Amino acid sequence: xxxxxxxxxxxxxxxxxxxxxxxxxxxxxxxxxxxxxxxxxxxxxxxxxxxxxxxxxxxxxxxxxxxxxxxxxxxxxxxxxxxxxxxxxxxxxxxxxxxxxxxxxxxxxxxxxxxxxxxxxxxxxxxxxxxxxxxxxxxxxxxxxxxxxxxxxxxxxxxxxxxxxxxxxxxxxxxxxxxxxxxxxxxxxxxxxxxxxxxxxxxxxxxxxxxxxxxxxxxxxxxxxxxxxxxxxxxxxxxxxxxxxxxxxxxxxxxxxxxxxxxxxxxxxxxxxxxxxxxxxxxxxxxxxxxxxxxxxxxxxxxxxxxxxxxxxxxxxxxxxxxxxxxxxxxxxxxxxxxxxxxxxxxxxxxxxxxxxxxxxxxxxxxxxxxxxxxxxxxxxxxxxxxxxxxxxxxxxxxxxxxxxxxxxxxxxxxxxxxxxxxxxxxxxxxxxxxxxxxxxxxxxxxxxxxxxxxxxxxxxxxxxxxxxxxxxxxxxxxxxxxxxxxxxxxxxxxxxxxxxxxxxxxxxxxxxxxxxxxxxxxxxxxxxxxxxxxxxxxxxxxxxxxxxxxxxxxxxxxxxxxxxxxxxxxxxxxxxxxxxxxxxxxxxxxxxxxxxxxxxxxxxxxxxxxxxxxxxxxxxxxxxxxxxxxxxxxxxxxx
Amino acid sequence: xxxxxxxxxxxxxxxxxxxxxxxxxxxxxxxxxxxxxxxxxxxxxxxxxxxxxxxxxxxxxxxxxxxxxxxxxxxxxxxxxxxxxxxxxxxxxxxxxxxxxxxxxxxxxxxxxxxxxxxxxxxxxxxxxxxxxxxxxxxxxxxxxxxxxxxxxxxxxxxxxxxxxxxxxxxxxxx
Numbered sequence: 001x002x003x004x005x006x007x008x009x010x011x012x013x014x015x016x017x018x019x020x021x022x023x024x025x026x027x028x029x030x031x032x033x034x035x036x037x038x039x040x041x042x043x044x045x046x047x048x049x050x051x052x053x054x055x056x057x058x059x060x061x062x063x064x065x066x067x068x069x070x071x072x073x074x075x076x077x078x079x080x081x082x083x084x085x086x087x088x089x090x091x092x093x094x095x096x097x098x099x100x101x102x103x104x105x106x107x108x109x110x111x112x113x114x115x116x117x118x119x120x121x122x123x124x125x126x127x128x129x130x131x132x133x134x135x136x137x138x139x140x141x142x143x144x145x146x147x148x149x150x151x152x153x154x155x156x157x158x159x160x161x162x163x164x165x166x167x168x169x170x171x172x173x174x175x176x177x178x179x180x181x182x183x184x185x186x187x188x189x190x191x192x193x194x195x196x197x198x199x200x201x202x203x204x205x206x207x208x209x210x211x212x213x214x215x216x217x218x219x220x221x222x223x224x225x226x227x228x229x230x231x232x233x234x235x236x237x238x239x240x241x242x243x244x245x246x247x248x249x250x251x252x253x254x255x256x257x258x259x260x261x262x263x264x265x266x267x268x269x270x271x272x273x274x275x276x277x278x279x280x281x282x283x284x285x286x287x288x289x290x291x292x293x294x295x296x297x298x299x300x301x302x303x304x305x306x307x308x309x310x311x312x313x314x315x316x317x318x319x320x321x322x323x324x325x326x327x328x329x330x331x332x333x334x335x336x337x338x339x340x341x342x343x344x345x346x347x348x349x350x351x352x353x354x355x356x357x358x359x360x361x362x363x364x365x366x367x368x369x370x371x372x373x374x375x376x377x378x379x380x381x382x383x384x385x386x387x388x389x390x391x392x393x394x395x396x397x398x399x400x401x402x403x404x405x406x407x408x409x410x411x412x413x414x415x416x417x418x419x420x421x422x423x424x425x426x427x428x429x430x431x432x433x434x435x436x437x438x439x440x441x442x443x444x445x446x447x448x449x450x451x452x453x454x455x456x457x458x459x460x461x462x463x464x465x466x467x468x469x470x471x472x473x474x475x476x477x478x479x480x481x482x483x484x485x486x487x488x489x490x491x492x493x494x495x496x497x498x499x500x501x502x503x504x505x506x507x508x509x510x511x512x513x514x515x516x517x518x519x520x521x522x523x524x525x526x527x528x529x530x531x532x533x534x535x536x537x538x539x540x541x542x543x544x545x546x547x548x549x550x551x552x553x554x555x556x557x558x559x560x561x562x563x564x565x566x567x568x569x570x571x572x573x574x575x576x577x578x579x580x581x582x583x584x585x586x587x588x589x590x591x592x593x594x595x596x597x598x599x600x601x602x603x604x605x606x607x608x609x610x611x612x613x614x615x616x617x618x619x620x621x622x623x624x625x626x627x628x629x630x631x632x633x634x635x636x637x638x639x640x
Numbered sequence: 641x642x643x644x645x646x647x648x649x650x651x652x653x654x655x656x657x658x659x660x661x662x663x664x665x666x667x668x669x670x671x672x673x674x675x676x677x678x679x680x681x682x683x684x685x686x687x688x689x690x691x692x693x694x695x696x697x698x699x700x701x702x703x704x705x706x707x708x709x710x711x712x713x714x715x716x717x718x719x720x721x722x723x724x725x726x727x728x729x730x731x732x733x734x735x736x737x738x739x740x741x742x743x744x745x746x747x748x749x750x751x752x753x754x755x756x757x758x759x760x761x762x763x764x765x766x767x768x769x770x771x772x773x774x775x776x777x778x779x780x781x782x783x784x785x786x787x788x789x790x791x792x793x794x795x796x797x798x799x800x801x802x803x804x805x806x807x808x809x810x811x812x813x814x815x
Binding site for chain 1 (some may be wrong): 659671672675676679683688751785786787804805806807809811812813814815
């Protein structure tokens with residue numbers, strides 16, 4: 001349902017707008033293109049660089065794009081580590097395999113059984129947040145860095161287009177078409193704490209059919225719970241997959257892709273966890289002669305986790321279908337509409353302490369949406385959209401948005417928006433039972449409703465010069481019906497989930513790029529966040545209102561991308577994360593980076609590192625997270 | 641380029657349509673095309689007859705009006721492919737015997753020029769031409785990128801072998 005085309009007017013334009021800022025900084029003349037490989041040349045975006053389309057300017061959202069180059073040059077080996085490059089995300093590691101990732105706060109507070117659950121994450125149009133609890137199992141998501149085209153990160157709600165879980169932000173991970181990943185690639189990175197390897201082959205069959213196959217494995221050693229004390233959370237994952245792209249005519253494009261993933265996470269007391277995913281996706285797009293397009297996408301996704309020793313496990317089979325039409329009404333106006341349906345079958349086997357009641361559920365999610373962009377004056381566009389979404393528990397939610405963009409010239413954009421988003425209840429909110437010695441301690445809230453957000457945003461993007469671009473966005477979020485643990489009167493237990501908290505948050509996100517020379521580019525980012533929560537009338541006030549998020553009030557990033565001649569690249573990414581308030585985790589600085597040496601067109605060698613500044617450091621409270629290590633890897637990449 | 645190629649493609653289509661209506665092709669588009677012209681060379685094998693000596697220059701000929709300007713001449717200065725220095729030449733009228741290893745013919749009226757070198761070991765490059773008379777490599781706009789299709793049959797007919805790397809990067813290949 002969270003498809004790709006449907007979001008075009010908003011997302012792609014936004015992305016293209018940003019990409020144009022990025023691309024124009026480094027590719028404007030033949031001279032600038034001289035050092036690009038043939039592949040790189042093929043991916044230089046002309047339409048955005050040319051800025052010929054006024055609509056490019058209409059990017060009324062806080063969107064940051066992590067490019068293929070950023071990904072490959074960062075040295076990051078997993079998606080969460082790559083996402084640290086986005087200044088508008090908060091990424092914190094809690095074990096060898098686990099991460100908390102969010103935007104604009106509300107990261108949850110695991111000590112209060114409140115998990116991160118307000119992001120929408122898509123990999124090639126497939127939604128990967130789990131319908132079980134609406135959070136993302138980051139240890140089950142992977143793409144080959146070399147095959148990843150870009151990652152679009154939108155902070156702020158995108159519910160009108162994306163749907164119910166696009167509450168705090170949207171992460172859209174996009175892999176390259178198979179025609180762009182041809183030939184054989186063998187790559188590996190190895191260090192004292194982590195090893196990974198990958199194999200990919202891309203081929204062409206006939207004039208208009210391309211395909212690739214890949215295999216990737218990753219293994220990470222255990223983190224620490226205290227000085228010298230292993231957390232016994234060693235992790236490995238192996239994933240394989242394929243992608244077929246077929247263009248039977250100039251107007252039609254078909255994609256078929258799928259992945260198989262198996263992983264295992266050591267566990268000391270509860271036993272090892274097995275993770276598994278299988279998915280298969282098909283998409284057909286027809287471009288119409290008037291510039292409109294019609295897209296149909298269907299996928300199947302089977303995800304499961306299985307805790308070996310204590311017997312808890314679950315499987316979710318999801319079947320998803322969506323259609324979308326974009327009608328290009330002309331240069332000024334645009335219209336997009338669509339709808340989708342997803343059926344998820346949840347099948348759980350509980351144990352004595354945690355189980356679901358009922359253990360099996362079929363969750364139906366359906367939506368229709370429409371959005372109209374009206375260019376009412378020169379350089380000004382008003383976009384109105386609405387989505388009707390029916391969720392499995394509560395009923396139908398209305399998710400409207402209004403966005404205004406003004407671009408008086410090529411170099412300056414001003415935008416603002418007001419929109420509404422919800423997070424719908426999940427089996428984890430409604431059906432869960434946690435028991436001690438047969439006595440229910442915590443139960444799902446029978447009346448738990450959607451969590452609600454009304455967001456006011458404004459921002460600007462400035463192309464200060466051909467080599468410098470800047471983005472600033474500010475937001476004011478009004479929250480209602482946020483999830484909190486509530487107590488049963490008189491008996492206290494069982495605790496249950498209720499919509500007991502309301503509050504507000506405001507903040508600023510800023511980032512900028514500057515190319516000092518053709519071979520040295522700097523980027524800086526800053527986010528400031530202020531959150532204030534309080535209990536609603538009638539709530540017991542149990543556990544404090546901070547249980548919805550233990551978020552850093554400040555974050556900053558500074559990145560440098562440096563080319564030493566044509567063969568050596570040096571990258572460094574410094575990050576600062578402010579003090580977490582409750583429980584307190586001290587602020588910290590960390591550094592990642594990579595030195596790459598292109599020996600020849602076939603062979604590349606590298607040394608990369610993560611968390612270089614500390615041998616061990618703590619990113620989340622010690623009660624719920626382990627210490628993560630410095631990791632240094634030697635890498636080799638060989639193309640044939 | 642993206643998995644959501646379709647959506648981007650549509651977007652590019654819009655952009656291209658509006659762009660050409662409004663102001664014609666953009667300079668960056670030609671910068672990319674010019675860069676391709678000399679970056680193709682290492683992936684192309686000409687018959688021995690195409691060069692008089694092992695160190696004879698490899699000529700990139702631009703027919704008719706030159707959309708690239710002096711930047712292309714600058715970009716190839718000092719560059720060599722298999723021992724052949726690359727030179728850029730402008731030819732007003734294409735005829736046989738020009739000894740061009742690569743010939744770019746811009747615009748719509750490429751048919752005559754292509755005919756003139758049809759029996760020579762010349763890699764012909766044109767923009768995508770709907771009427772059908774295109775070069776061995778034709779630039780096409782896909783999703784806002786300059787990509788190309790390859791007429792491998794035509795290249796082989798002139799004794800030119802194109803590497804699988806280049807074929808792999810092509811949007812389509814006519815075998």
